[in-house]
Amino acid sequence: MAGQSLPKISRRIATIVLTAALTALFVAGADQLDRRLTMAFKRQSVADLAHNALTRAEIATDYAVIRLGMLYENGHTDCSPDAMEAINYAVFRSGTIKDILTAQGENVCSVAMHSETLLENHRHPVDTVQARNSSIALNPVRLDNTPAMAVTWLFEEDVLATALVNTESLVFDLLPADLRETSAIRLSLSNGRTVGRFTGAEWQIGGETEMFEAASERYPLRVRIHVPTAVLSQVPMNRSAGTIIVVGALAGLLAFLVARGLIPAPNAASRIRAALRRGEIVPNFQPVYAVRTGELTGFEVLARWPGETGPMASPAFFVPLIEANGWSDDLLETVILQTAQTMRSVIDNVPAVSFAFNASPAQLVEPGFAAWLERVLNRAELDARRVIIEITEREEIRDVEKARSSIEALKAMGIDVAIDDAGTGHNGLASVQRLGASILKIDKLFVDGIVQDERAGALVQMLVDVARQFGMKTIAEGVEDEIQLNALKRLGVDEVQGFFLCTPLAPEPATLELARHQAILTRNRLQARPPEDKAMPLDHDAGAVAVNA
Template sequence: MSSQRKYVIRIAAVATSLAAFLICTDLALTALTRDQISRQLSDLSKVALRRSEAAIDYAGAMLTQMAERGVMDCSAGALQKLRLQVYQGSAVKDIRAVDRDGSVICSAYSETLEFDNGWAKRDDMLESADRVLRLFRVEQFTGAALGVLRDVNAQQSLAGILRIDANQLDIMPIRLRAQSDVTLALLDGQPIAGYRPNGGQSELSDAISFTSVSDRYPLRAIIHVNPSALSTRQGGAYLPTMVAAGVLGILFGLLLASYLSRPLDPVTELDRGLSAHEFKPYLQPTFNLKTGDIVGSEILARWEKADGRTVPPMSFIPLAESSGRIEKLTWQILALALRELQPELKRDKRFKLSVNITPRQLLSDGFVDRLRQVVAAAAVSTRQVVLEVTEREELADLNKATAVVKELSEFGFRVALDDVGIGHSGLSAIQRLGARIIKIDKFFVDAITRDQSAVVVVQMLVALAGELDMGVVAEGIEHQEQVDALIACGVEEGQGYLVSPPLPMGRFKDFLELRRACSGEAPKASPELAA
């Protein structure tokens, strides 16, 4: 997959993910906000209805109390008492005596009768659920009012006139007030009262309605609200939520882009990297534990991809070994390292350059000849090249391996056993193979300052190496205490982050110059290079 195509895929993945997160979040917020506001408005319509029911209950109680006294005779004294009762009340504005068909007989304030624009007949009045009261609309000069009728006997009834104050219906939250209205109406559709802060409009265009119907009276409360008022974008939490969604969308898009741009076939991608010479030698120095002098370096492979990413060895070495690509990879980085470090190797004949090889590669046909050709092409002495045989896999043919190691030694190459102590080789294999160096694994170095058994193992390996005339190198040294413990065990050389991590070629050369300028100092980390 070309770098340009990967770039396009990544941009498309991030853009798509960002758009999807923003759209889905907007839709979710809209749905959630609409649901919350809808439930709030439904509850508010119930509040308006309950307030109206309370006024009707008050009027009904007053009329029931008067009905229990008997028929009203409409005398001057009786009307005077009636006016006093209305005056002392709050919701009821007038009380009238009516006959059976609903016609007015007399009124507490008879002078207001001439301003009525209509009076409902009994058959037009709506019964309450308990059939005790009847509700009807009263048209007055000041606007609509609510009439509540209560029968006294078969011939006479009492009717109370309620003026439902608009302020009783002022229940809307500030954010919705300018885009909504509240209406109280009978079940036959006749409006009784309303609160309209939106300029007195009778209806809002394309309004959404929320209605609550009384289960006791033929009455309903209706809230009309402009659809735009339900928009989540008007909420204070909308922008922060969308920003958070955008960040999550970008992060998810980056993960998706990484997934989509990965090689569909890892082996094919490995082959592509080999063809493009993307595998580079990184070098970790080997130093004398007592003096700190740099005596050599180990070549370690890193995959520097065209997009600038550096892939660590554990992400590709096992695949390279299992797929048979490790040999080609090893020859590439060895040839490049020898060519780049040739001046240093010429300058210091004691400097050793080591490279890892697998047992399979050691036993492969033509290995010795190929190695000689690579070293000769770089004009480097064979005595400066160390072959570290890894013990991640077992030597399939110890006899052949011994013969190959002997032939390598005859040409001046040195062979080291890597990962000694945790690999496949036993003591007999170490003795027979003819290797010249033992490399103690980091596992024992890590434990040597806190576990006496690790000290015993290291001492045993040093003693074995002494008997077989072999050198010993400790790997993974990170602390001065480990250096002191290794020296006490008889180890002379080591490598690890205490002095330097694996470095690319340019930085390794700078490191050598810096160490050369500081020669004679005890081994210690170089801050500017160990970062």
Template sequence: MLRVGAVTACVGIFLAGADFAVTALIGNQTARQLGELSSVALRRSEAAIDSAGVILNRLAIAGGMDCGENALQALRLHVYQGTIIKDIRTVDRDGSVACAAYPETLEFDNGWARRDQMFTSADGQLRLFQVEQFTGAAFGVLRDIDAQRSLAAILRIDGNLLDVMPVGLRAESHVTLTLPDGEQVAGYHPDASAKPPAQTLAFSTTSDRYPLQATIHVRPQSLSARHDMAYLLTMLAAGMLGGVFGLLLASYLNRPVDPVAELDRALAGNEFKPYLQPIFSLRTGDVVGCEMLARWEKPDGRLVPPMSFIPLAESSGRIEKLTWQLLSTALRELQPEMRRDKLFKLSVNITPRHLLGDSFIDDLRQVVASSSVSTRQVVLEVTEREELPDLDKATDVVKQLGEFGFRVALDDVGIGHSGLSYIQRLGARTLKIDKFFVDAITRDQSAVVVVQMLVALARELDMSLVAEGIEHQAQVDALIACGVEEGQGYLVSPPLSLPRFKQFLEVRHAVTGAAQIKQPELAA
């Protein structure tokens, strides 16, 4: 792993350096090119305004726009033959329209800009504004005739003018034309419904004649030179050099790592964290407890599942220290909830070897006592997957635990080493039905029979039952029909870290409280 890590790190460093160098070389060139393209878009827009200004100026010199039908007909022909102007209107100083080349376009207007909302050109001859229409924003140019009347042209500035991007960047860019207040009066993208993404690079050019700014918004990744052959060759060479350097470095650093020493380091660093999965009532959904599970949170953020370290912890004798460390943390963090709800129980997995240890009971009592939690709220789950080496001693330990108030549960019932005599002799107070039977209960009648037998056995021995691995409501219904009362599984929640589990409980309490308040109101 060290050799792989060293090589990977060196290759990454060399590639990052090469990428930075190549990017730095082409960055200025790309910015200059896109800046020039935004200038092209702006010049096209200025030309459109110039064209409209010429027409409005010609009409103003002639005394304005004659609202007679013949004059409007001639004007409509003029507008129709053009490519820039969609409509020309005579407007009063307050913005009311006296007449329009195409009166039907007035139906699209949702409002008209006031003069104080318009922006004046550098020579003072024209005013630019935005017209809100239900089909979208339109761009207008206004030219005064006299102190009372003005001419307004509604322009057609669209993709024909703003489509300036090369083919390779067209789909990854947006071109916009905006007024000084930031309002967009025109824009272009091949997909007309698309909007500029949140993260873009912007290249803008501002007009020195009109209050306009053309901006090209480009996705940063679209400017990458990664598809350029020179870039690829450079990165290939950098990767090879990094790999060679990494191998040389690894030859000095590569030493075997002792996995047991790694466990000791993790224990000393409190890297093992308790994760909690709720145990709930099948009928009401109320959370009645939780099972504590171990997770290894590495300093780099990786989460190591229990099967990757629990067997080593057991075989190396570290499981006892690991268990007490996790249990202490869980009891300390859950103490407020356990003291608020005296029926809330925390279950912890105990290996048979740990259960039969000479100081197990004393150590357990000390850990629980330090948390000020009742012993009746702690459940010890002994797995059936591993055979108890000394059943007589185990029976005696379970008896002593019961005398101190602890409850013992037999985990993975139905697939392990135990038989009926084993369950009866051990004296456990809870049976946990293995996920194997829960998975099959909705499709295999034999699984239903097994669960019904376990329910009958639990009632005969005055034991409680918990079903594990519940993922679907159909399984809940089948378990209830068999007589099972409690369960756990992803249907309600996966194992959660302590902070997330406490948030989960807060939400459940809030929902339950709201339901209790609402129920009397409904009765009334």
């Protein structure tokens, strides 16, 4: 018996040893996976920081270009008293523009304390680089012994204006606490000249680092962030083996699910085409609210593709495929027709509510786009005066004059045109002035950081100021909490939308949300009318309305 039990004991020991070895191997693998995931996450976070810094620099440059263009259009480049007052106002209204110089023939003037810097730059510009618009040039200057940037617009042969931009302020607060002491960020022109930088107190030149870079398409601007490799590879020391195992298992499952969701099937395009023909891609409606009155002013119409048995397909999956195959007009037509059918009670009974539909820059510059859209709206029996066309930033507007002509035709029909994601895409704020749109939409990117980042608030204020200068309405997207909402109120944003206020809804819940919201506003007005100078708070219960309500 004892002899027979020995093999069993040996097998048990072998099993235990093998199990321990496999467990150790799995834990080690999970640990390496955790480290790699941590490093990948940190790398992506720093890469996002580089793009955020570039966006800041682009918007500051856009704002300078717009201010210079307005001075020229209003005849304020001749150094007259009116011109000096206009220059002073432009500098005073901006947080990043420290001075402006205008030159018209022999008349050269500026108003602020940095006149000598701009005059010297005007006489002897150094390392100038042209923007995509060859009339605009950027070059490095010194502002109070720190790097800065001059933005010059040559309007005519002997007429120009230059803005002195404080680019240092765009990068000094960008790095988070865990990178701020050990890393460095540099904003430069495409010729390598530095125009803004921040260096942590413990930053060591020559150490082993990784570089993250982002470059502008519109301006000769480039951002580089240098982070020590050791900082990127640091992982928390309080992890348990169980945590590592769970992280490893979940990471594998997550990678499988993400890969399965992101990689389209070989017949994806044909399935999308069939879905368009059968009307399976349907509209959802996200309410837009007026900040001061709390009224529901309209809906952004969003294309959705419900799965037959699985979850709803993401627009990030099917919209790019639709655009790539030239079916954008089909998508817009089916969404408009279904909106008119499913929201008929709202269309017939609530004339003040608008509907915003998305269109691409490629559609906007198509010959006859406005006439085609008019025919679709007539079929849908939808008044053009209740329609907003949002021009997305997924691609560059390659022919601004054609786009402007198309926008003028749309406006003649009574359609308002909105520039979506202003300042974050290919076209920039400088195109706003030339396009003549009616609405400027502030991207969620800026709303997200409006509370924690003072610079984000300044950028939103800049967008609001630009919109007001051109007589445009502002709509902020992606509002996720009351703090963001209150900050947007203070900055003067006109309208807001986001999950905090209400999620995108199917037609019936959207109609109920409108009726409920109107009833609440009517009740509030009857109970106690607020003072005229006090903003009526939005009713945040709207966010509780579910799609399947």
